[in-house]
Amino acid sequence: MRLRSRNILLAAAVAAPVMLFTLSRMTAQAPQTPGQRPTPAQRPSWTVGSQGPLPEHAKFTPLQAESGGALFIQNCAFCHGKDAGGGETGPDLTRSKLVTGDKNGEAIGAVIRNGRLDKGMPRFSLSDTEILNLVAFIHTQQDASMSQSGNRRGVDESDLHTGNAEAGKKYFEGPGGCTQCHSATGDLAGIASKFSGLRLEMQMLYPRDAKTKATVKTKSGQTFAGTVEYEDEFTLGIRDSSGIYHSWPMTAITAKLDKPVEAHVTAMSKYTDDDIHNVLAYIQTLK
Incomplete structure (x- = not known):
């Protein structure tokens, strides 16, 4: 099943930085009576976080899991999602x-x-009891997820390996116009080692960390260039290459802004789904 990437990520780019992304994979199964739970032989036992035999672990009380859930919301949910099923930056712990x-x-x-x-997760100074409660919650969430009767949830990196890298390279270097701003041996060198899966696709389609550049000319004739740090209808602030911050009233300057994200937003309306999958396949080779 191909991801409808253009429509989904365009909505995410316009509406909010947080995107809910789901995908189902068709898997061959033996015929079942409607409503019947899959037998172990029918379950894709190789998949973690879906069906298959439940892991063996210590028994935890409902109170431990409840207390751990409160701790999880406070300390972990921002990255791993409130149900431990994965967040914007943290992996799905139910499939770990x-x-x-x-x-x-x-x-x-x-x-x-x-x-x-090395992966951006800090240390936590919690008591042994608090850690055990967190463990209870995480195991409880994994058990619940693996007991679901539907196919696995979430998106594996392998789900996104559906494009043609050679076709993607031709589009990247040709009609896509990507080389006007990017280079496979320059700013994108090693990009697939920094990002993977949906994070890589979102970075490709709508790079959240892209900086706006500005060239500013004052009424006295001075010229400044740098990265935009602040902008509204009244004020523009930039940081130059020496790290010095400058700001001016908009009425006191003329400014030329280079907003690379706008090129990505414009490209979204031109991409076909094949273009997206092919370019992603090419970028996945830039490790």
Whole structure:
């Protein structure tokens, strides 16, 4: 099933920075009586976070899971989603192999205490009881997710490997006009090592960290150039290459702004779904 990327991400770009993205995959299964739960043999047991045998772990009380849920909302939900099913920057813990292999918090607890600084996860100073409650909540959420009768939820990186990289390269270097601003050996070198899956596709279609550049000329004839730090209808503020911040009333300057995001928004109306999948396939090779 192909992702309707253009329509979904265009809505996300216009409406809000947070996007809800779901996908279902058709899998071959033996015929079932309507309403009948799949048998273990019919479940895709290789999939974590969907059906398949539930992981073996310590038994937790409902109170532990409830207390852990409150802690999770406070400390973890921003990245991992309120139900541990994945957020904008954090992975889906209900499909985590580390969670699946954890028995009584020995693996999850170590990550909570030590963090994963290389991946942007900080350390948390929580008591042993609080950590155990978090473990209880995470395991409870994984059990609930794996007990669902539908196909797996979420989007794996492999789901997005549907395009033709060679066709994507031709579009990138030709009619797409991407090389007017980007270079596979310049700003995009190693991009697929920094981002993957939906994060990479969203970065391609609507880069949230793209900076607006400005060239400013004052009434006295001075010229300044830099990255826009502040802009409204009355004031423009930029930071130059030396790190010095400058600001002026709009009435005191003329300014030329280069907004790279606008080019991406314009391109969204021109992309076909094949264009998106092909260009993404090409960008996935830039590691």
